[in-house]
Amino acid sequence: MTEIPEHLRKRAEEARAKAAASSEPAESAAPAADDAPQSEAASKIPAHLLERSRAAKAKSDGGGAVEAAPAAAAAAAGGVATAVAAAPAAPAATGPGGHTQRLLTVVKSGSIQDVKAVPQDKVHTWPHLLVVEFVCALFVTAFLLIFSFFVNAPLLELANFNETPNPSKAPWYFLGLQELLTMFHPMVAGVTIPGIGLFLLILAPYIDRNPSMKPEDRKFAISLQTVHLMYWAVLTMIGSFFRGPGFNFIMPWADGLFFEF
Amino acid sequence: MAKDDNKLPISAQIQQQTSKIVDQTQGSQAWSSIFRPGSIFRKGYTDSPRNRSYVIMNSVLYHLHPVKVKRHAVKVSYTLCLGGISFFTFIVLTVTGIFLMFFYRPTAAQAWDDIFQLQSAVTFGLLIRNMHRWAAHLMVLSVFLHMARVFYHGAYKAPREFNWVIGVMLLQFTLLLSFTGYLLPWDQLALWAVTVGTNMMGYTPVFGQQVRFVLLGGVEIGTDTLLRWYVLHVLFLPFVTVIFMAIHFWRVRKDGGISGPL
Numbered sequence: 001m002t003e004i005p006e007h008l009r010k011r012a013e014e015a016r017a018k019a020a021a022s023s024e025p026a027e028s029a030a031p032a033a034d035d036a037p038q039s040e041a042a043s044k045i046p047a048h049l050l051e052r053s054r055a056a057k058a059k060s061d062g063g064g065a066v067e068a069a070p071a072a073a074a075a076a077a078g079g080v081a082t083a084v085a086a087a088p089a090a091p092a093a094t095g096p097g098g099h100t101q102r103l104l105t106v107v108k109s110g111s112i113q114d115v116k117a118v119p120q121d122k123v124h125t126w127p128h129l130l131v132v133e134f135v136c137a138l139f140v141t142a143f144l145l146i147f148s149f150f151v152n153a154p155l156l157e158l159a160n161f162n163e164t165p166n167p168s169k170a171p172w173y174f175l176g177l178q179e180l181l182t183m184f185h186p187m188v189a190g191v192t193i194p195g196i197g198l199f200l201l202i203l204a205p206y207i208d209r210n211p212s213m214k215p216e217d218r219k220f221a222i223s224l225q226t227v228h229l230m231y232w233a234v235l236t237m238i239g240s241f242f243r244g245p246g247f248n249f250i251m252p253w254a255d256g257l258f259f260e261f
Numbered sequence: 262m263a264k265d266d267n268k269l270p271i272s273a274q275i276q277q278q279t280s281k282i283v284d285q286t287q288g289s290q291a292w293s294s295i296f297r298p299g300s301i302f303r304k305g306y307t308d309s310p311r312n313r314s315y316v317i318m319n320s321v322l323y324h325l326h327p328v329k330v331k332r333h334a335v336k337v338s339y340t341l342c343l344g345g346i347s348f349f350t351f352i353v354l355t356v357t358g359i360f361l362m363f364f365y366r367p368t369a370a371q372a373w374d375d376i377f378q379l380q381s382a383v384t385f386g387l388l389i390r391n392m393h394r395w396a397a398h399l400m401v402l403s404v405f406l407h408m409a410r411v412f413y414h415g416a417y418k419a420p421r422e423f424n425w426v427i428g429v430m431l432l433q434f435t436l437l438l439s440f441t442g443y444l445l446p447w448d449q450l451a452l453w454a455v456t457v458g459t460n461m462m463g464y465t466p467v468f469g470q471q472v473r474f475v476l477l478g479g480v481e482i483g484t485d486t487l488l489r490w491y492v493l494h495v496l497f498l499p500f501v502t503v504i505f506m507a508i509h510f511w512r513v514r515k516d517g518g519i520s521g522p523l
Contacts, residue, residue, distance in 0.1 A: 148391030190461030
């Protein structure tokens with residue numbers, strides 16, 4: 001439940017008190033004056049409409065006798081009066097209590113409109129989400145600052161076309177691809193496999209038509225993705241840490257690291 | 262003594278003066294024209310649902326967000342902040358990258374010397390270059406992990422299919438941004454890593470050699486390659502990435518906020 005703001009609650013209370021105070025004298029005055037309901041109605045309905053409806057009522061009571069209508073009313077709305085006289089079956093403009101509207105039907109909510117949206121449990125972005133984001137940004141900044149303070153980015157000697165380092169390695173995120181180069185023809189390793197991989201990744205939502213998001217309903221999709229991610233991670237790690245001079249297989253704890261970030 | 266005439270202690274006086282200045286500033290027309298209603302910098306911010314909404318609606322940066330989010334969406338254990346970290350590292354990279362641009366000329370004769378000078382002679386030069394490098398690696402990692410998180414939550418399912426496609430594109434742009442930046446220091450690491458990488462591109466079927474030629478600005482890596490990759494790195498790729506990020510964030514909202522709960 002949402003809490004009602006303090007100032008709104010106060011305003012509603014004041015209005016209620018005021019309404020109670022004004023209705024009391026009216027009730028006490030009602031039995032005193034015979035004309036009270038009429039005068040009350042007169043205060044709400046414009047005078048000329050009231051006059052017209054009274055004229056119409058008088059006419060229908062009189063069974064279509066024109067002379068029964070007050071002269072003033074006839075003078076004011078002569079056209080209407082004659083029309084009513086000509087067709088007495090025409091619907092009277094008023095209801096029993098002098099009402100000008102009538103209730104046709106009650107439409108229950110949900111019988112015409114079908115509201116499908118269910119209220120969601122939501123919180124204000126400020127402060128709930130922004131605080132989390134701010135703290136997260138602070139942590140990342142702090143981590144980067146401290147890490148950068150202690151660990152320097154590599155800067156080797158000036159680029160030299162005549163001196164190929166051994167091994168020559170791609171950036172770490174391409175080392176999985178470079179590892180594939182040891183197994184396949186360069187076109188397969190460098191273009192076909194990553195191309196198909198990316199294509200399938202893009203198409204993933206169109207291939208996986210299972211609507212459920214629950215892990216227990218998507219065992220196949222999750223295992224397939226996990227196998228692929230692991231396969232990729234293992235290739236990258238082998239390329240990064242287990243490849244030495246000549247891109248030959250080495251053990252990093254025995255032969256040292258051949259890896260630059 | 263003059264000080265003894267004042268009954269208030271000095272700290273209270275300072276406090277009084279400060280609050281007076283604050284009141285004057287926050288009551289001024291300039292202040293209230295800069296900070297829109299509901300801003301926490303405005304005078305008299307009170308914590309009400311209306312003002313909480315105003316904070317988001319009246320800030321150009323915050324209004325990337327909706328006014329309200331699903332309760333589970335603010336749980337760190339759901340998103341692990343990975344998308345946010347990716348975006349934040351992009352911002353860090355932009356800021357530190359602009360700093361680096363002041364000291365760098367993309368020619369084979371000057372690039373390495375400029376980096377060396379930056380590290381040894383420029384105040385905070387080494388620190389900023391380190392931050393740029395580590396933030397770049399962090400961004401590759403966080404974008405990758407973000408993708409994995411989205412997959413495991415099944416968040417790419419209808420109606421979010423297309424945003425997943427945009428996301429995979431952003432992953433590729435991230436890799437390209439990182440890879441183009443790799444060449445710029447013009448040291449042995451840069452040259453040979455890029456040699457390995459671009460040799461692979463040469464094996465693209467049919468037009469492999471043409472792709473390689475366009476990317477290198479010649480048949481071999483040289484000063485033209487450096488200029489080409491510099492422009493790609495500091496202008497073209499960030500520009501395209503920002504456009505895709507804008508679509509990505511916009512689609513998150515249009516597709517009904519973040520996914521879940523599971």
